[in-house]
Amino acid sequence: MDASSIDESTASDSTSISPVTPLLFHSSPSATAEAESRKLPSSRFKGVVPQPNGRWGAQIYEKHQRVWLGTFNEENDAAKAYDIAALRFRGRDAVTNFKPSLNHDHDNALEADFLNSHSKLEIVDMLRKHTYNEELQQSKRQQRGAMAVDSGSFPHYPGSDSNREVLFEKTVTPSDVGKLNRLVIPKQHAEKNFPMEEGVVSGKGMLLNFEDMGGKVWRFRYSYWNSSQSYVLTKGWSRFVKDNTLRAGDVVRFLRSTGPDKQLYIHANPISAPGINPVHVVKLFGVNILQLPVGKTEGAFLELQQPTKKQRIIKPL
Numbered sequence: 001m002d003a004s005s006i007d008e009s010t011a012s013d014s015t016s017i018s019p020v021t022p023l024l025f026h027s028s029p030s031a032t033a034e035a036e037s038r039k040l041p042s043s044r045f046k047g048v049v050p051q052p053n054g055r056w057g058a059q060i061y062e063k064h065q066r067v068w069l070g071t072f073n074e075e076n077d078a079a080k081a082y083d084i085a086a087l088r089f090r091g092r093d094a095v096t097n098f099k100p101s102l103n104h105d106h107d108n109a110l111e112a113d114f115l116n117s118h119s120k121l122e123i124v125d126m127l128r129k130h131t132y133n134e135e136l137q138q139s140k141r142q143q144r145g146a147m148a149v150d151s152g153s154f155p156h157y158p159g160s161d162s163n164r165e166v167l168f169e170k171t172v173t174p175s176d177v178g179k180l181n182r183l184v185i186p187k188q189h190a191e192k193n194f195p196m197e198e199g200v201v202s203g204k205g206m207l208l209n210f211e212d213m214g215g216k217v218w219r220f221r222y223s224y225w226n227s228s229q230s231y232v233l234t235k236g237w238s239r240f241v242k243d244n245t246l247r248a249g250d251v252v253r254f255l256r257s258t259g260p261d262k263q264l265y266i267h268a269n270p271i272s273a274p275g276i277n278p279v280h281v282v283k284l285f286g287v288n289i290l291q292l293p294v295g296k297t298e299g300a301f302l303e304l305q306q307p308t309k310k311q312r313i314i315k316p317l
Contacts, residue, residue, distance in 0.1 A: 047082030190231035244268035
């Protein structure tokens with residue numbers, strides 16, 4: 001694809017755009033890092049700045065203020081991040097580094113719908129956390145699945161039931177479904193099936209996206225807690241528990257697509273049937289009075305005989 005050699009200006013484009021929440025401007029590099037980056041050779045891509053550590057930063061300007069889009073290992077990845085932000089901030093007529101492929105009009109339309117369905121803040125957050133591509137692919141699968149239902153055809157694209165493998169199951173404990181907002185993942189399963197990037201081990205964590213059986217995407221923070229030496233899913237977990245009415249003893253199953261995308265899936269399997277209340281045992285002098293026969297013995301009372309303490313039913317006086 002062609003690349004543009006236009007450098008990103010410190011002034012905003014002339015296109016009129018709506019105000020953005022100040023949260024967008026909070027995570028830019030320090031003034032010292034910015035001064036050092038000016039001494040480095042400039043990038044050939046628009047919105048890309050070199051970093052002293054050899055990586056590449058991406059940025060875009062909104063109302064004369066810089067919005068930091070994240071740091072990337074490759075210059076091309078930073079340029080793509082700028083393009084994504086430009087399309088969301090300035091629309092389809094935005095000047096980008098890479099021209100959209102004319103052979104993928106349908107995919108381009110799906111991505112445009114995805115961008116328009118999320119706020120600028122949400123798109124920036126995905127770019128900073130490097131989860132944009134994963135969430136975009138999930139959105140495309142959902143839209144294609146919806147179109148298949150509408151047309152009456154059900155193609156087996158990657159991620160369908162026939163292309164999923166069960167990774168492991170976890171029987172949730174009272175603390176898993178309590179107020180702690182976390183699910184403990186058994187160490188052997190976490191290290192075998194989930195990413196082991198530096199952010200996870202250091203405790204900062206990373207965001208993992210799971211799709212449930214209904215096609216809804218759940219986003220959890222996955223990290224390692226040094227204090228308890230355990231792997232956990234935290235942010236977003238309490239909502240999953242509430243929406244699926246999970247209780248202690250229920251089973252949560254984790255699956256993964258066998259296709260190249262390696263999509264993760266989650267399935268809640270309540271063991272206890274909903275709507276059935278537990279039976280309360282009412283005892284009088286140690287005897288379950290709910291087990292007394294009804295009918296002729298209505299109004300009867302119990303008398304405990306000593307020393308055997310055997311139960312005897314006395315007829316009403």
